[in-house]
Amino acid sequence: MMDKPKIAMYWCASCGGCEEATVDIAERILELTDLVDIVFWPIALDFKEEDVENLPDGSITASLINGGIRVTENERMVKLLRAKSKIVVAYGACSAWGGIPSLANLYKEGELVSLAYREVPSLDNPNNVIPQTTTVVDGAKLELPELLPRLLPIDRVINVDYYVPGCPPTADVTWKAIETLLSGNLPPKGSVIGASEKALCDECPLNETKPDKVLLQDLKRPHQVIPDATKCLLTQGLLCLGPATRGGCGALCVKARMPCTGCFGPLDRVTDYGAKTASFIASIIDFQNQEAIEDLIDKLPDPVGTFYRYTLASSILGGKARDRES
Amino acid sequence: MSDEFEPKIALFACNWCTYAALDLAGTSRMKYPPNFRVIKVMCSGRVDPQFILEAFKDGADGVLVAGCHLGDCHYIEGNFKALRRVTLLRRMLDRFGIERERLRLEWISASEATKFVEVAKEMTEQIKALGPLSTRLEVRA
Numbered sequence: 153m154m155d156k157p158k159i160a161m162y163w164c165a166s167c168g169g170c171e172e173a174t175v176d177i178a179e180r181i182l183e184l185t186d187l188v189d190i191v192f193w194p195i196a197l198d199f200k201e202e203d204v205e206n207l208p209d210g211s212i213t214a215s216l217i218n219g220g221i222r223v224t225e226n227e228r229m230v231k232l233l234r235a236k237s238k239i240v241v242a243y244g245a246c247s248a249w250g251g252i253p254s255l256a257n258l259y260k261e262g263e264l265v266s267l268a269y270r271e272v273p274s275l276d277n278p279n280n281v282i283p284q285t286t287t288v289v290d291g292a293k294l295e296l297p298e299l300l301p302r303l304l305p306i307d308r309v310i311n312v313d314y315y316v317p318g319c320p321p322t323a324d325v326t327w328k329a330i331e332t333l334l335s336g337n338l339p340p341k342g343s344v345i346g347a348s349e350k351a352l353c354d355e356c357p358l359n360e361t362k363p364d365k366v367l368l369q370d371l372k373r374p375h376q377v378i379p380d381a382t383k384c385l386l387t388q389g390l391l392c393l394g395p396a397t398r399g400g401c402g403a404l405c406v407k408a409r410m411p412c413t414g415c416f417g418p419l420d421r422v423t424d425y426g427a428k429t430a431s432f433i434a435s436i437i438d439f440q441n442q443e444a445i446e447d448l449i450d451k452l453p454d455p456v457g458t459f460y461r462y463t464l465a466s467s468i469l470g471g472k473a474r475d476r477e478s
Numbered sequence: 479m480s481d482e483f484e485p486k487i488a489l490f491a492c493n494w495c496t497y498a499a500l501d502l503a504g505t506s507r508m509k510y511p512p513n514f515r516v517i518k519v520m521c522s523g524r525v526d527p528q529f530i531l532e533a534f535k536d537g538a539d540g541v542l543v544a545g546c547h548l549g550d551c552h553y554i555e556g557n558f559k560a561l562r563r564v565t566l567l568r569r570m571l572d573r574f575g576i577e578r579e580r581l582r583l584e585w586i587s588a589s590e591a592t593k594f595v596e597v598a599k600e601m602t603e604q605i606k607a608l609g610p611l612s613t614r615l616e617v618r619a
Contacts, residue, residue: 427531431528439562
């Protein structure tokens with residue numbers, strides 16, 4: 153009897169949403185377990201790191217890794233899975249581009265620790281306890297992984313074969329990606345799988361109401377307007393990043409009258425999602441003079457956070473400029 | 479060789495106006511700082527913010543985007559797009575720890591070689607005062 157292909161799933165610095173998204177395939181999980189052997193999935197199954205170490209190199213058909221590289225343990229685990237796997241998939245925005253946690257790259261890691269353990273107003277830390285990488289308790293040495301200077305997408309640390317976009321990827325995108333991986337008909341390495349090759353507008357139900365020239369004369373935040381569910385959200389002054397974002401999600405947010413925030417990331421041939429999206433928004437501003445343009449942009453208090461919400465670590469600059477460590 | 483910091487400034491020059499002005503400055507033997515690395519584009523509206531960030535990442539201490547005066551663009555509206563894009567990008571540079579003065583937008587017409595020389599001298603001094611950027615940007619892994 154032929155062995156079933158082995159699949160592993162792992163989470164690095166992750167909110168757990170990608171694990172939920174996988175489970176979201178609902179009864180298709182029964183079909184999945186018929187087709188594959190899941191050999192490692194910390195949130196759901198009891199296999200240990202040792203079990204992975206004991207597998208022959210390259211014996212895992214595909215490892216789906218979510219979460220970004222934030223601490224040394226993440227780095228160690230993805231390198232282990234890379235060695236043991238034929239295919240590695242960066243699953244979800246964090247592993248693909250850094251995700252929301254990579255907004256931390258706008259600060260030095262010392263600032264992050266200081267905020268979390270010393271400065272937060274609701275904190276109660278009178279003895280100024282800060283996590284250490286080693287400590288001795290009752291003669292036993294305990295260890296914690298070390299915080300890396302920046303959060304990285306996993307492809308900065310290992311070779312990644314495919315990317316599944318989304319924060320999190322939808323159940324349908326996940327299933328499509330799994331089907332692609334098991335099909336034997338693999339796309340070129342480095343491809344995004346499971347999603348569309350076109351921008352979100354292409355599948356948006358409001359696409360027909362989008363005029364030929366969308367022009368922004370005002371910028372509104374979602375709580376400032378009750379959106380008309382029958383008209384393109386951009387035309388209502390809401391900052392919908394659909395035109396610059398990969399489709400495949402079924403426009404779920406827009407269907408709920410929330411403008412797209414860009415979680416399916418860039419289209420092919422775009423290096424820096426945030427810069428490209430800022431370029432798109434800037435180019436549709438309907439003012440010709442500096443002052444009026446500045447006034448409109450004033451209504452967008454945090455352009456970097458808005459445009460790079462999911463992709464900061466994979467951007468051209470990767471984070472805030474800082475002195476190079478010698 | 480002096481130890482003084484010599485900035486590297488990328489200059490995105492539009493083909494129809496600014497690049498012609500650069501030519502005129504050259505053929506007229508005008509003296510100006512040698513710190514600019516010129517990249518010709520057909521229109522300042524072609525300048526993608528990704529190019530500007532790539533320039534900073536690759537070692538530019540400053541970036542100058544220059545094109546036709548507003549209303550004179552060879553492609554009618556391209557320079558308006560440049561205006562809006564650079565305006566937004568300058569704000570974003572602050573959060574990246576890059577002083578927004580390192581990115582500058584100028585309108586320099588084909589006959590304005592003198593204006594180019596003035597801008598070149600002024601910007602070179604300004605970037606010298608700000609100091610090198612390239613030593614502060616981590617090379618991405």
